[in-house]
Amino acid sequence: MPNEKTIEAFLAAYPPEVSDLALAARILLGEALPGASETLDESARIIGYSYGPGYKGLVCTLILSQTGVKLGIARGAELPDPRGVLGGSGKVHRHVLLRSTADLKRPGLKPLLKAALAAWQERHEING
Secondary structure, three states, X not given: OOOHHHHHHHHOOOOHHHHHHHHHHHHHHHHHOOOOEEEEEOOOOEEEEEOOOHHHHEEEEEEEOOOOEXXXXXXXXXXXXXXXXXXXXXXXXXXXXXXOHHHHHOOOHHHHHHXXXXXXXXXXXXXX
C-alpha cells in the first residue's frame, strides 16, 4: 500500500483541479470499500483498489490524466446502472467520468460502488 507522501508526489504531476479531485475520490473509495488495499501504478497512471492480488482482486481504479479522473469499475459492464452513470463501451471494464468533486455526489454513484463490492464478494465466495 502506498504511503501518503508517495501518493502526494504522484498527484503533484497533475494540475491542482485533477489532484484535488483524485484526493476527494480516494476519500469516497475509502468509505465505500472498507479494508481495500490501495495500489499505485505510476507508469499506468492508475490507483487501484482491491481485496486481493491481480485483476481478480480488483474492484475499481482511479485513472488519472492531465484533464481529469475516471473512476474505473472492474467488471462494470455486468453491474446494474439504473442512473446511467457508467461510461465506456468495454465488454468488461466501465468507468465514471469525474469532472469535479460534485460528480462524486451524483445519484447512483454510491449504489454503483456498493454493487461493485457486492459483485466482487459474490465472485470471491463462489471461487473461494
